Each structure stands twice: as structure tokens, then as C-alpha cells.
Amino acid sequence: MKDLLRTEDLSRTDVELLLATATEFAEHPLKAKEALAHRTVAIYMTKPSTRTRLASETAVAHLGGTPIFIRGDELQIGRGETIADTARVISGFASAMIIRTYAQSDVDELGKYATIPIINGLTDQDHPTQLLADWLTIREVFGSDISGRKFTYVGDGNNMAHAWLTMGAILGAHVVVATPSGAWAPDSEAVATAQKIAAKTGATVEVLHDPEAAAKDASVLYTDVWMSMGDPESERTEKLKALSPFAVTAELMSLTAADGIFLHCLPAHRGEEVSAEVIDGPRSYIWREAYHRRSTIQAILYHLVRGELEGNIFD
Ligand code: CP
Ligand code: NVA
Numbered sequence: 001m002k003d004l005l006r007t008e009d010l011s012r013t014d015v016e017l018l019l020a021t022a023t024e025f026a027e028h029p030l031k032a033k034e035a036l037a038h039r040t041v042a043i044y045m046t047k048p049s050t051r052t053r054l055a056s057e058t059a060v061a062h063l064g065g066t067p068i069f070i071r072g073d074e075l076q077i078g079r080g081e082t083i084a085d086t087a088r089v090i091s092g093f094a095s096a097m098i099i100r101t102y103a104q105s106d107v108d109e110l111g112k113y114a115t116i117p118i119i120n121g122l123t124d125q126d127h128p129t130q131l132l133a134d135w136l137t138i139r140e141v142f143g144s145d146i147s148g149r150k151f152t153y154v155g156d157g158n159n160m161a162h163a164w165l166t167m168g169a170i171l172g173a174h175v176v177v178a179t180p181s182g183a184w185a186p187d188s189e190a191v192a193t194a195q196k197i198a199a200k201t202g203a204t205v206e207v208l209h210d211p212e213a214a215a216k217d218a219s220v221l222y223t224d225v226w227m228s229m230g231d232p233e234s235e236r237t238e239k240l241k242a243l244s245p246f247a248v249t250a251e252l253m254s255l256t257a258a259d260g261i262f263l264h265c266l267p268a269h270r271g272e273e274v275s276a277e278v279i280d281g282p283r284s285y286i287w288r289e290a291y292h293r294r295s296t297i298q299a300i301l302y303h304l305v306r307g308e309l310e311g312n313i314f315d
Contacts, residue, residue, distance in 0.1 A: 001311030003111040003118040004300060006104070007128040007166040008193050012201065014309045015135070015170055018299045022136050025295035025302075029062045035302055036065025042090050045100040045121065046072030047229045051266060052121045052129065055293035056098050062298055068094065072101070087113035095305055098297075102230050117304040119297075124230060125190070127159045130265050131167040132296035137289040138220060141261055150257075152176040152218035154211045154246045155273050156239075157186035160224040160265055165194035165205055172201040178214030180242040183235075185209075211246045215255040222263045223248045223273045240272070248274040253283065261285050 001009060010018075024031055041060045045053060053069065060067040072078070077086055083106055090097055091114045099107055100121040111118040120128050142149065153164040157179035165186065168175025175194070179185045191207055198205045208214050215221055226243045227236060253262060262274075262284040270276040279286060303309050 001304070001307075001309040003114075004128055004304060004309075005107050005111045005118060005120050006126050007131055007163045008170070008197060009312050010128070010167075010170060011310050011313045012170050012172070014303075014311070015132070015167070017303060017308070018132055018296065019136055019139060021299035021302060022132065022292065022295040025062070025298045026136070026292060029295070029298070032302055033062065033064045036060060036063040036095060036305065039065045039095040039305075040068050040093060041065055041301065042068050042070060042094040042097040043121070044070045044072070044075065044097060046102065047100050047122065049100055049121070051290055051293045052098075052100060052297075055297050056121065058294050059298035059301055062294075063301060065095065083109045084113040086110075087118075088115075091115040096301055117301075119300060119304065123159065124228070125159055125162060125187070126166075127163045127265070128167075129293070129297055129300060130160070131163045132300070133289055133292035134164075134222070134263055134265070135167060135171065136292045136296055137263065137285050140288065141285060142219060142259075146171070146173050146219075149219040150174045150176060150217055151220045151222070152178065152214045152256075153222040153224075154178045154214055154248060154252070155223040156226050156228065156243060157184050158224060158228050160222075161186045162190035162194075164222060165191065165207075166197065169194040169197035169201060169203040169205055172203045174204040174206075176206040176208060176214045176218070178208040178211050178246065180246070181209045182242075184239060184242055211252060212255060215252050217260075218256045219260055220263055221248055221253060221256050221260060222265075224265055225267065225269055226273050243273070247272070248278050250275060250277050250281075253278050253281075263289055266290055 104125040
């Protein structure tokens with residue numbers, strides 16, 4: 001496996017290895033402090049970022065390398081240089097590249113032409129690095145035996161909903177996504193991918209439109225912003241209205257399992273997709289989750305650069 005372009009690029013063995021390494025890096029950040037010595041990692045972002053940028057730059061530093069952060073408007077891509085040419089040039093300078101942008105096809109193209117590992121740091125379709133931090137947090141709370149547990153996401157059928165379904169399927173979990181029907185449901189292609197993987201791993205994938213049914217007895221109740229980066233402002237009023245029944249309130253949270261926890265990839269909008277009472281309450285693990293962004297990205301960089309991931313075995 002050369003790149004992490006999509007969540008489904010990872011096998012279950014890869015996820016287990018990444019989580020084990022990330023656990024070590026969480027405790028001992030400098031455990032592999034020479035792994036990227038005298039090497040650079042390009043971090044190119046055409047959308048804003050707090051966590052992914054900070055986690056990526058810190059991860060590279062802890063591996064002994066130098067991060068080169070490049071804003072979207074700073075490359076010649078904006079003046080018409082092709083992604084293929086850009087990929088070839090960056091491959092000559094950096095040992096890996098993390099990219100955050102809009103179109104998944106741009107990330108796929110970069111992966112095709114670059115000779116170095118390309119890591120998806122969020123697209124409109126997917127957010128694979130986030131899911132590793134989420135599952136590291138889940139494992140810390142519940143351990144690795146997830147049988148009989150239900151893992152629910154409620155809200156917009158966006159990149160996070162897609163990644164939630166796919167990672168849950170890879171790990172053989174019972175995953176549920178509840179969204180409004182129609183325009184804000186997850187993409188059918190993403191659901192089909194998760195279902196295909198679930199058929200091989202024994203996972204259960206459910207896509208619902210009823211937030212109460214989804215929250216009932218869940219071990220994790222997860223949500224994300226209702227307006228993602230790049231979503232058209234013209235849709236805001238209609239979208240927020242459609243999503244309002246999916247807000248994670250204390251009432252919705254009370255339907256979860258007795259030991260159920262709340263997660264959110266952040267940034268959050270209190271009073272919109274989640275109430276302050278829930279996100280700032282005792283069942284919320286959001287700060288641990290955000291902290292794990294660094295050690296999980298560090299693990300991805302460590303193993304991808306060393307060529308130690310086997311990649312998708314689900315096709
Ligand atoms: N969760 C996440 O990706 O956060 P940022 O957008 O701040 O990177
Ligand atoms: N769905 C959100 C996730 C942010 C981490 C977005 O794409 O803006």
C-alpha cells in the first residue's frame with residue numbers, strides 16, 4: 001500500500017497495527033524520533049484546519065522530520081499547473097504528502113502520479129485519519145471486544161458519515177448512521193462500499209432516518225457539523241431545518257447505553273448539532289479524541305513511509 005487516499009484503502013490488519021503504534025506514540029511521542037530524520041513531509045491544504053494541521057506538523061516533528069505547510073493558494077496549481085506535474089515535483093523533495101481539499105478525484109490523481117505516500121487529510125467524501133483517532137478513543141473506553149455494541153453517527157450524511165460507516169465495517173462493528181432522507185443522506189456509493197466490506201468482515205451497517213432509533217442503546221453517539229467546509233450557504237436554512245431533529249441533546253443522549261459516550265470530530269457548533277450540556281458533559285470524550293489526532297497521524301506516516309501497510313483486501 002503506497003497511499004491512504006480513502007478509508008477503505010485500509011485492511012483490518014492495517015487498522016490494528018496503526019492503532020497499536022498510535023497507542024505507543026500517544027504515551028511516548030519521541031519513540032521513533034529518527035524515523036524521518038533529515039526528511040520532509042509536505043502538508044497541502046485548500047481548506048481551513050486546526051486539528052489536522054497541528055497534529056500533522058507535530059507528528060512529523062516527533063518523527064524527526066520537517067513539515068512543510070503549503071496553503072491552497074501558494075502552489076502553481078492555482079495558476080494552471082497540473083496535479084500530475086505537481087505530484088512529480090513534490091515527490092522529489094518530500095517523503096510523504098498530506099492533502100486536505102474538496103474533490104476526492106484530486107487526491108486520487110495526486111496518488112496516481114506521486115511516487116511518495118499521499119495521505120487524505122479530508123475531502124468532501126472522506127476523512128480517514130480522523131477515524132483512527134475516533135477508534136483509538138473508543139478502544140480506550142471500551143477495550144477491543146466490541147461484540148454486542150452499537151456505534152451510531154447522527155446528522156449530515158457527509159464525509160464523516162461515509163468514513164464512520166467504512167471504518168466500522170472494516171472493524172466488524174455494528175455501525176449505524178441516521179440522517180435526513182434525500183439530499184443530506186450519505187452517498188449511495190459510500191454506503192455500498194461499507195456494505196461490501198461488511199459482508200466480508202461480519203459487520204452490520206445500518207442507514208436510518210430516525211435519530212431516536214439510531215441512538216437507542218448505542219455505546220457511541222457521534223455527530224459532526226451540519227454545514228461542512230464548501231457546503232453552499234444558499235442551502236443553510238433548508239439544511240438546518242432538515243437536520244434539527246438530529247441534534248444531539250441530553251434527551252437523545254439519554255437513549256444510549258448506560259455507559260454510552262459522546263464523540264465529535266470538531267469543530268463543533270454548540271446549540272446546533274450538539275447541546276453544550278452534552279459536549280461539555282461527563283460522557284463527552286472529545287478532548288481525548290482530538291489529542292489522538294497526533295499519535296494516529298504519526299502512526300500512519302511511520303508505517304506508510306516504511307511500506308508496512310498491506311492495503312485494501314476487500315475487492
Ligand atoms: N477534525 C478535524 O479534522 O479538525 P480540523 O478541521 O480542525 O482539522
Ligand atoms: N464535515 C466537516 C468535518 C470537519 C472536520 C467538514 O468537512 O467541514
